[in-house]
Amino acid sequence: MGCRQSNIVHPVNKTKKQEVNDEGGTIDDTDIAQPNTYSDDDIIISKFLSLKDRINIQVADSQAFNKSFIHQRQQAVNNTLYRKTIESWKPNSLQQLVQMIKSLSNGKSRIDQHWIIFYWIAHNIAYDTVSYFTKNYADQSAEGVFRTKKGVCAGYANIYKYLCDQLQMLCEVVSGYAKGYGFDYREGAPTETDHAWNAVEIDGHWYLIESTWGAGHLNDSKAFERKFNGYYFLARPNEMIYDHLPKDEKWQLLERSIKMDEYMQMPKLHPSYFELNLELINPYNRAHVDLLPDRPYALVLIRVPSDVQLMADLKLNGKEIEGADRVIFDRQKQIYCCYFAPSNIGKHKITVYGKRNDSESSTYSSALELVMNVKKIPIPHISYPHTWQSFYDFGLKVIAPKDRANAVWNDNGSYAEILMEGPDDVQLSCDIQYNDVKIKNGSLAQFNNDKKIWQLLFAPERTG
Incomplete structure (x- = not known):
């Protein structure tokens, strides 16, 4: 294939000649790579x-994510005192929670105040899986969500806005379309909004808040798995757009609006994509x-x-x-x-x-x-062996089996064989295991000086 360190051998022309190696076994020339059929992968x-025609999605407000903002946001996220204090709270009412937030927020920046609200919600409100899967939604008001400590996305967004309102901070609930649990590229564009999050104003700039996804996610067992994710606190709009499309285009907060057709064609990118x-x-x-x-x-x-x-x-x-x-x-x-x-x-x-x-x-x-x-079974079918980074670091190549993840049995079926190439200063060893237990005397690594090829032999004791 095209990568210079790919070391993958593809279907090749074959010959039938066999030669005897130094140890008395045989290496079949049909196993030795000829010119790569797919060498033009490099092209x-x-x-x-x-390609030069790259789409550049930009935030509309070029000053929103200035160095000062980025620094203040990171300081709030890293503030362990905030976290410990918030985790210790046991409010008996929504009004008591408001007073706790006001007390901790007193004299703090707007970014810190938003972080305190975001962290309390993400730490205390669980996703209401029963409401989500039955579509019989419980009370999603701020009071209802506080009382049950559960909510769907509307509940998370409503309680966030309520708490912001109590601190006289501008906040809006944003309705739209998200690529969350159950989203399937194959179902076509949604016809109704299916998610809600928030937009907040800080020092004349608007930002996005996603406390639902900040709290955790639904796993394959349809259970809520709490896993705090600070990425969704004041996330960049040009990153959020890959999985959050507001119904009202103004809340995209982008230079150029993204339409539904384009949104559905865009890849599903997770926070680590941007963080890395x-x-x-x-x-x-x-x-x-x-x-x-x-x-x-x-x-x-x-x-x-x-x-x-x-x-x-x-x-x-x-x-x-x-x-x-x-x-x-x-x-x-x-x-x-x-x-x-x-x-x-x-x-x-x-x-x-x-x-x-x-x-x-x-x-x-x-x-x-x-x-x-x-839509059609690929021919020829190929598979890949499992490799680690050291495989490429050492400059190794698998000569045989070609395009297969399984070792090849010799003609009489007494052992399986793998042929490999490597630099002169690299030595290979091997073993074979059954149920994670190494088989004694079950493998042999030997070097053929004439062919400059390593022959790795494996003799299992049983089937399986």
Whole structure:
């Protein structure tokens, strides 16, 4: 494929000659790579990278996110005293809560005052899953939400506005369309608004507040999972537009209004996409990705900072497809090449995850989602072995099996074989496991000096 460090070998011309290696086994020349059939992927990648007609979505108010604002916002978010104080509150009434907020907010900036409201709501109000799934909505007024400590998006927006009103801070409830739980690119554009959030005025500038998503999300079990996310506190409008489209265009707060058709075509980008400074090169500003022409795979290109790592998966009907994805970092171009090889027809979901190298956590956060609609089974079908970053750091290449995630059995079925190439100063070892237990004497790594190829042999003790 096109990435310079891809090390992926594609269907090649084959010969039938066999030669004896140094250890007495055989290496079949049919397993040794010939010229790459898909070598012109580099041309395709270069074309994607050279596109100049890029859409630039800009905030209408160029002074809204000035350095002073960004600094004050981050100070409020990082203020642990605010958090501890708010978490200790046990108000018995909405009026008592207002007094607590006023007391803590006294003499503080508008940004701090909004943060206090945002954090209390996100920390204390749970999403009302019963109302959401039954469509039998409970009282979504500020009083009703405070009393039950539950609400749907309208309830979150209403109590936020109520609390702002008590502090004489301008706040509006914004109705619109969101790419939240249950959103499906395949269902077409919604005909009725399905979400609500807030717009607030601070020092003559308008900003967006999304306390519902700041509190957590619905998981695959249809349960509310509380997971605080400060990203949605005064989020940038040119980022929010990817999953929040106001019914009234003025609340987009953008230089150029986004219409419904364009909104539905835009990819679903998560907070980590922006926090990690990712740039989706292909598909550009589209939610859908297609197989490359005359290829059994799709290609997603993402430009990243040098301290970011990505991984990805491909799902069909909610199930991850084993061996269907390969993510490769091209150091020269500073891009990730993400390959996806479906094995069946259907509307697949691509998810790309990211993390910073210096992060203390080993967890990757979902950064973006794309849809791939496969209407015809790709031929030839290929799959990818699982690799780690060290595979590329060491400059390794899998010679055989080609385009397969499984090792190949020899002719008599006594062992499976993997052939690999690597630099002269790299040594390989291997093992085979069953139920996470290493099989003693079940593997052998040997180097063929004539072919300059590593032969990795595996002899399982049982089926499975």
